[in-house]
Every structure is written in structure tokens, then in C-alpha cells.
Amino acid sequence: MDRRELLYFLTRRDIAVRYKQTLIGAAWVLLQPLVSTLILTVIFSAFSRFDTGAAPYPAFVLCGILVWLFVYSAVTTASNSFVGNVNLVTKVYFPRLIVPLAATFAAGFDFLVGLPILAAALLYYDVSISASLLLAPLFIFLVLLQTAAFGIMFAALNVRYRDVKFALPFFLQIWMLASPIFYPAAIIPEKWRLLFAINPLTGLLEGWRSSVFGSSFDWRLIGISTVATFVLFIAAIAVFRSMEDDFADDI
């Protein structure tokens, strides 16, 4: 049965619920990346300077932070999507995959809302746009796929093993530090670069930033991350499928 409509309504619910009952509503979505960018800019301008090429550091950070905030909130909400909606599992049946996907898409909405800030920053710093910007949606799609993969996997594991709840913050913290968000991948010495690429977000962040700032693409890094993303997604679906039949009994 076609349940795209349900995906749409659940996504809308997740979005609506986030903004209702907050005083400034959507402003939070803009405030978060702005404040993070400000803090990181102040810290790293004072202590160390990264070579970000043609990209001004604040715009560089903002570019990465927007993607990271999406990954962070999508993985967090998707992981808790079943545990926080027990009745959707025990009282009704529909393809379960819709639940973590809706959480992921709702976080994606915040990302879209944040994009104008990036556009404004690019204008402000007078960054020239090149044709490589056309590749940006591709990288965002890959990030979405990878994020969905983690969200789906953790959501399923969380139903049976509540350890996920405790492990997730650590995981996300380490992941953030291991991702080239406030520093460029280029600062990693060549011999460690491949090890660094184990983090499948690395290549996608680099690719996304290269397309925004029109710098040269590190295709090897991007290639590794792209393959990893697809493998992760397939693995996540497999884990999910093997566990979903028991959700109602395990939760």
C-alpha cells in the first residue's frame, strides 16, 4: 500500500510539534547555527587559524554546522522515534520504517529553513558562486541517506536495547569531532587521511563545502564516503527488517 501520505503527515506532525509552544518558534532554527558559528569563529580565530582557502572562516563553519545540526537532530530524534511513540508500534500497523524516516525528514526541514542564512553569509562575504554549486543537492541527498541509515539502525536497536539512549550522546560527540566541520579535512596529514575517511561523513561534508565555495573536489574522499553511505544504508535496512517483526513484543 502506498503510505507516502502517512510519511508526509507524520513528518508534518514532527515539525509542527517542534515549533508549537515555543515563544519564538522558527527563530530557534536560525539561532542554533548562528550561535554555534559565532562561538566557533571566536574560539578558532583566537587560538589557531585553519587554512580554509578562499572561504572566509565564519561562512566555512556555518556551511558545515548547518549540515551537522541536521545530522545531529535527525539521528537523535529518529533513534527515539519508536521508544517515544510506543502506541504507534503496539496499537496500529503500518510499515514501521515510516516512523524514523519522518523524524529524519522533519530535521531536514530545519536544514532547509537554515539555508537562507548560508545564502546571506555568502552574499555578505562576497563569495563567488560557481557551477559546482549544482552538485550541492547531490551531497545533501547523500547526507540525508547516511543520516537516515544511522537513524533507522539506532531506532531499531533502541527498541530492544535501551543502551542506545546512553551511548548515542557519546557517539555523536565523537562523530562531530571526527568530522571536518570547523576545520578542513586538509589539516589531516596525508598518511592519516584514509583512516579519517572511515568516518563516512567526511567526504560528504568536504564535497558539500567544495560545491558551495567552488573549491576543488577531493574525489577519492568523496568516493569512499559515497560507497560507505550506500553500504550503511543497506545494512541499516537489513538490521531494521530483521528486528521490526518483534517491535511490538520488545518495546
Added chain:
Amino acid sequence: MTALELENISKRYFLGENRATSIRDLLTAVATGRRRSRREIWALKNITFSVAEGETLGIIGHNGAGKSTLLKILSRITRPTTGTGKIRGRVGSLLEVGTGFHNELTGRENIYLNGAILGMRRSEIETKFDEIVEFSDLEKFLDTPVKHYSSGMYMRLAFAIAAHLEPEILIVDEVLAVGDINFQRKCLAKMRDVGESGRTVIFVSHDMQAVTRLCRRAFWLRGGEIVRDGPAAETVAEYLHEQSQTGSFKSWPDDASAPGNEFVRLRQMRVCDEHLKTLSAADIRRPVIVEITYQVLQGGKILIPNLHFFNEQGVCIFVSHDWFSGWRDRPRKEGLYVSRVRIPGNFLSEGWIYVGVAVSTYKPLTVHFAEWDAVTFNVVDNMEGDSARGDYAGVLPGIVRPVLDWTTEQM
């Protein structure tokens, strides 16, 4: 055509710490190669049944009998441990009303969300939107977040959506037990419509009247097994019979337990149809005969049997004495007697009737025995349109329900 067919369905649950619920448990289990001892229970044991298209099936049974598990399997929420099932058609299940409702969302938003969760298409929800709103009686609060609703309003909205779900197979669990009487009545009528429109309905309830009224067929689950499957009225009757330990037939073979004294003792009592066949479910339109068998141990007394009829609320419907069969002033001789009284059809109201029996002497007044709730039987209206109910499907109050002569003339 069968709408659904289940074969040898069993479902096992583990009690207590069944699975490794944390990584630590999992690691311990792997490291020691041992599993925790776990106690298993079979919530369902080899359930086999099929439901024809358009059939309305009721499922009754005590708590823990496996009804909910069965509904969850039918709705695909959980899978059976063993067995196979075939389902033809779109299944809509209402194991709960208002699943997925969010307090922060308005009534309008929740209608769309909940409708989609229940499996309705957006276009379907849009077409029925006005009907849903009208059914819920909440026009004025449509754009208010449901957290400001009273619990009654909340349930009304939730049920209004559920009531407009129109799958080919509808599975309903006990959701009627909500709301005020008026709303329940509306819901019952709505469910009846669904059943009459040719869709298959599977209905679990503790409300035996609702089951007999809505379902033609019912089965009774006990300990995960089907113990009785047949016409709803009969299944319900047997179920209640077991529950109350009284039924439409009772006998007292030995003197020690039989109600009575040195003059007369009760031997047997039963409720039967006009052909003297013992029944437990009585068609509201047909006469019912109550039969008392008693032994007169010492002759010479005038004995008047009398019956007392009570309804489910404990209201005495009427009392009837045998003044008329010729023994009013004729002393009895020793021996076995059978007295019968005929209650006409279209007289008693729907529901359970409890019959008390006494044998008395009136000059001077002596009650030889009085046995309350000696037998019970269920009066059932099959709603074929020729009872006092006519075309009305809702709750029809009243202690008796006669069919009376009406005349209407245009003046």
C-alpha cells in the same frame, strides 16, 4: 469468499526478563553461553478459523484469554510464533482510538494525522472531513489544540475518525466502552452500518449485549483456545452461563442440596422454547416457557408455584403465580409434578433474565422454598425489523418491550 483464514496460529511470550534488554545482558549471555531461565506462556494455541466476506464476528473471553494477542496478529502488529494466515482485502484495525494524536496539534490536524495512521488516504479524509466533524459535534473547537479538550471531547473526536474508517475488514477492540451513553449509541449504530454494508467486521468486547446485537457469529477464547464457535447469541449465553454458574437448566438430584422442606422439594428447572427444547438464548419474538419440576413428599397441602423475573439491573419485571391450572384449592398428593408457564413473545426486553422460583402455601402463608437466580436466559433481538425495535439500532430502554397496535391517520 473467505475474507480471512487462520491456520494453527500460536503465539508464545516469555515471562519476566525474556530477552537481553541491554548490551550487558547480551554480552553475558554470549560469554557464558547460557541463557537466563525463562518461563514461556502460550497466549494462543493452535487457533484455526476463517471468516467469510461480509461476516460480523464477535470474540469474547476473560481478560488474558488471548483476545488482544489475536487482534494484534490479525492487524499484523505482531507475528504469530507458528501458523499461517491469509487475509484478503484492506484491513483497518481499531485497537485504540486516537493513536498518534498529538496534544499540541489542533483537532483539524489530528483528524488528518490519525486518519492517515489508520490507513485512510488523504482524499478519503477530505471527502469525509465534514461528516467526521459533524459526528464528533466539535465544529467550534476544530482549530483548538486537543490538549484543551476535555477527555470526552477527545474521545469523541478520536472515535469520529475511527468510525469513518472504511476498510474491507474492520477489526475493533473494545473501543465502544468510551464516551457517554448517547455517543456510545451513535457508535453502535455506526458499527452496525459498517456490518450491513457488506464489510467484514471482527469485534472484541466485554459488552455481551453489543456482541449479540452486532454479530451473527461469535467465538469464545479461553486460555488461548477457541472453546466455542457458533451463533453469537449461543456463544454469549454459554459464556455467561459459565461465568454465573447458572444457566437455563438446573437440576437438584439429591435431597441434601435440593431447595425445599419435608413437604416439597425442587428437582429441576429449565427455560425452553415453545417446543420444550431447553434454550439459553430466546428470540425476543418467540414465546418462552419456564418449567419447574418438584417432588411433593407429603400430601395434603395446597401448593402454589410462583416465579419471579428480574432483569440485569436487578429490577423485578413481574411475578407470576399458578392460580389458574386447577390446583388453586386442590390439595396435592405425593408425587412428581411439572408446572410450566408460557411467557409470550414480544414481551420481555433484550438482555439477561434471572428467574427465581418459590413454592408457597397461602392459607396460612408458608414459603416451602424460594430459590433466587435459579435459572437465567438471554433475550436476544436479531434485528430483523419485525420486533419492537423496528429499524432502530441504538439502545432501547424499558423493562418490557411489547409490540403494540398503532394507528396513524392523516387528518
